[in-house]
Amino acid sequence: ILNxxxxxxxxxxxxGDSTNFTCSFxxxxxxALHWYRWETAKSPEALFVMTLNGDEKKKGRIxxxxxxxxxxxxxxxxxxxxEDSATYLCAFWNFGNEKLTFGTxxxxxxxx
Amino acid sequence: xxxxxxxxxHKITKRGQNVTFRCDPISEHNRLYWYRQTLxxxxxxxxxxxxxxxxxxxxxxxxxxxxxxxxGSFSTLEIQRTEQGDSAMYLCASSVGQGMDGYTFGSGTRLxxx
Numbered sequence: 552i553l554n555x556x557x558x559x560x561x562x563x564x565x566x567g568d569s570t571n572f573t574c575s576f577x578x579x580x581x582x583a584l585h586w587y588r589w590e591t592a593k594s595p596e597a598l599f600v601m602t603l604n605g606d607e608k609k610k611g612r613i614x615x616x617x618x619x620x621x622x623x624x625x626x627x628x629x630x631x632x633x634e635d636s637a638t639y640l641c642a643f644w645n646f647g648n649e650k651l652t653f654g655t656x657x658x659x660x661x662x663x
Numbered sequence: 664x665x666x667x668x669x670x671x672x673h674k675i676t677k678r679g680q681n682v683t684f685r686c687d688p689i690s691e692h693n694r695l696y697w698y699r700q701t702l703x704x705x706x707x708x709x710x711x712x713x714x715x716x717x718x719x720x721x722x723x724x725x726x727x728x729x730x731x732x733x734x735g736s737f738s739t740l741e742i743q744r745t746e747q748g749d750s751a752m753y754l755c756a757s758s759v760g761q762g763m764d765g766y767t768f769g770s771g772t773r774l775x776x777x
Contacts, residue, residue, distance in 0.1 A: 600764060
């Protein structure tokens with residue numbers, strides 16, 4: 552059984568503050584780590600795909616890092632805005648499994 | 664192509680009834696996946712297709728569940744004799760190749776069994 556864990560489960564952040572959350576995953580047969588943002592009533596939207604140890608990706612105020620040796624990834628949001636309120640999912644793709652295994656998500660609420 | 668489309672968006676059904684959901688993937692995508700998400704959980708894998716072939720089914724998919732992708736295009740997921748525990752968001756996604764570069768998701772079908 553592949554376990555992908557995310558913490559915290561939920562988070563309330565004041566508008567303008569920065570925040571981060573964690574995804575941990577098994578490091579064996581690793582191929583890629585994905586981050587998705589899922590807003591209520593919409594479809595999950597791909598944010599980042601990372602494959603190499605030490606990868607850092609950035610999209611506007613959101614960035615992510617990857618450590619494949621110890622099996623974790625961080626997602627950072629700088630200067631949170633109300634539109635950042637969503638559930639952030641990480642998912643792990645490894646050889647031999649051939650599908651994404653998702654974590655439970657971090658539900659982020661930005662307080663205006 | 665407008666992305667992955669799922670119908671209906673919401674379904675309320677009485678326990679014991681059968682329900683069927685439809686997913687229309689992105690046309691060039693050969694893989695199609697069904698996931699289920701319940702409260703407090705992340706999306707859990709149910710099954711996937713490569714073209715019309717169903718390659719893997721999760722143990723979560725009991726005998727009451729069946730999925731098809733008859734011409735390698737759209738897919739249907741049927742649940743027979745629904746139970747309250749089937750209440751969930753059913754997500755469909757599609758991908759090019761093996762999906763290691765990611766999926767494109769639909770908006771889901773929210774099923775409520777009363």
